[in-house]
Amino acid sequence: MTEIPIHDHYPQASQLVYGCMGLGGGWSDVPAEEKDVKEAQQIIETCLENKINVFDLADIYTFGKAEDVVGQVLKATPSLRKKMVLQTKVGIKLTPTHAVKQYDLSPEWITSALNSSLRRLQSENVDVLFLHRPDPLMDLDDSAEALEKLHKQGKFSHLAVSNMHAGQIAWLQSAISVPIIANQLQMSLQHADFVEESITTNMKEGSQSGFPRGTMEFCEQQNIQLQAWSPLAQGIFTGKPSASPSPAELATTKLIGQLANRYSSNPNAILLAWLLKHPFNIQPVIGTTHIGRIKECAQAGKVNLSREDWYLLFQTARGNEVP
Structure with missing residues (x-):
């Protein structure tokens, strides 16, 4: 994979990001075991060998165990840390630890959650701190002040957001001097509302798009890197079909296989290449724990889809031709 300058002050980063949500032994209260640490080390080393150097975490992933096993790997092999761009997220509280699932971007929780993440990661800082979800109860000035303080303490180098639209990003940036350098959103061939909102402007059907209109363009204009979570659509086109696959899903799966052969590649690379074809330099966040x-x-970086094949994939996945 090629390296891309995500931001003027951001380290060189790979086009693909490895999402660590599956590390740590699963979503349970069973502590991580040695085999889980070994799995994390093998995955990290495999990613680095294949020029994937950005690793995406969150405090909630497998209830903290994902950060824990990565931290154990870094403690055992400290030289890996300098090769990695480490990003984590804070801002979600899960049940049953908390009475009700909630988003919390209060100064107290941001500070507590980040410090807990750093302890688990056995690291003095992370390269990028993401705010995981918008919190309707966030006091802008208080939270901005807490983030400024944590940044000055060196606990994170860069600030980013996840699942936010243009207005929310601009509002947050208005209160904080630390540049917001990335926005992580769900984007894939299955979840292609980011394309729908651009091609259905001035059409009634465009109002049904769940993607925040104008956010892609805002991020590009403001030099905010776009990252795509769930870019492989949970594998529905590449080996894990839905329980009751639609005609569009079946047709898309078949087409992806045909294109994999035509481009001398594989279905996973074709899916990612569809995102990489977009001119806004999207960074897909892959989450598979299978080395192969x-x-x-x-x-994926070796596949340059033609314009016709890009639109053919989009048309097939949406179930009808573009308007």
Whole structure:
């Protein structure tokens, strides 16, 4: 994979990001075991060998165990840290630890959650701190002040957001001097509302798009890197079909296989190449824990889909031609 300058002050980063949500032994209160640490180390080393150097975490992933196993790997092999761009997220509280699932971007929770993440990661700082979800109860000035303080303490180098639209990003940036350098959103061939909102302008059907209108263009204009979570659509086109696949899903799966053969590649790389074709330099966040699939995904940068094939994939997945 090629390296891209995400931001003027951001380290060189790979086009693909490895999402660590599946590390740590699963979403349970069973503590991580040695085999989970070994799995994390093998995955990190495989990613680095395949020029994937950005690792995406969150305090909630497998209830903190994902950060824990990555931290144990970094403690055992400290030299890996300098090779990695480490990003984590804060801002979600899950049940049953908390009475009700909620988003919390209060100064107290941001500070507490980040410090807990750093302890688990056994690291003095992370390269990028993401605010995981918008919190309707966030006091802008108080939270901005807390973030400024944590940044000055060196606990994170860069600030980013996840699942925010243009207005929310601009509002947050108005109160904080630390530049917001990335926005992570759900984007894939299955979840292609980011394309729908651009091609259905001035059409009634465009009002049904769940993607925040204008956010892609705002991020590009403001030099905010776009990252795509769930870019492989949970594997529905590449080996894990839905319980009752639609005609569009079946047709898309077949087409992806045909294109994989035509481009001398593989279905996972074709799916990612569809995102990489977009001119806004999207960074897909892959989450598979299968070594073979990681290597397949790493081939995406070698696939340059034609314009016709890009639109053919989009048309097939949406179930009808573009308007």
